[in-house]
């Protein structure tokens with residue numbers, strides 16, 4: 001049984017555990033590197049969690065994080081879906097879709113009209129999930145990756 005839990009101020013250790021697990025398990029899926037994140041203590045992790053207006057969610061099984069996602073305001077109309085990860089132990093069971101939908105619901109409730117994300121172009125499982133959840137690829141140029149040539153693919157979902 002996997003439950004979704006919205007992170008609050010006191011949850012920085014859960015956030016820390018989930019994010020380190022994600023960057024360790026799937027380094028190629030994220031622009032951020034484990035080495036950049038795995039430092040600092042409570043204060044630094046708490047600050048990363050507390051982007052104003054953000055919605056941070058972990059998926060828990062037996063009280064341990066098996067997934068994570070963040071919704072972050074970008075501008076008046078647009079919010080961003082970031083940091084999506086599901087543990088290999090529970091992949092293919094719909095947890096990824098539940099995490100995407102919980103951020104989409106938050107974004108809609110918060111008055112945003114678009115939910116945007118950036119994905120590394122070769123990440124087919126993630127791209128398939130995002131398509132299934134209603135995201136389409138845009139013309140927007142994403143950030144340049146470390147190879148200096150490839151750019152992230154930017155996808156967007158209209159919320160209303």
Ligand SMILES: CC(C)(COP(=O)(O)OP(=O)(O)OC[C@H]1O[C@@H](n2cnc3c(N)ncnc32)[C@H](O)[C@@H]1OP(=O)(O)O)[C@@H](O)C(=O)NCCC(=O)NCCS
Nearest residue numbers: 026029084085086091092093094095096097119125126128
């Ligand atoms: C991408 C990722 C988040 C998907 O998570 P997930 O929990 O496996 O996603 P879902 O289970 O919702 O969907 C995945 C597949 O399982 C299938 N599925 C969904 N519910 C299912 C169920 N109850 N039983 C069996 N299969 C199911 C879906 O149809 C989907 O199949 P597809 O291959 O045709 O798309 C996960 O693979 C991951 O964390 N990858 C590494 C990190 C990453 O790439 N993050 C994205 C960064 S942009």
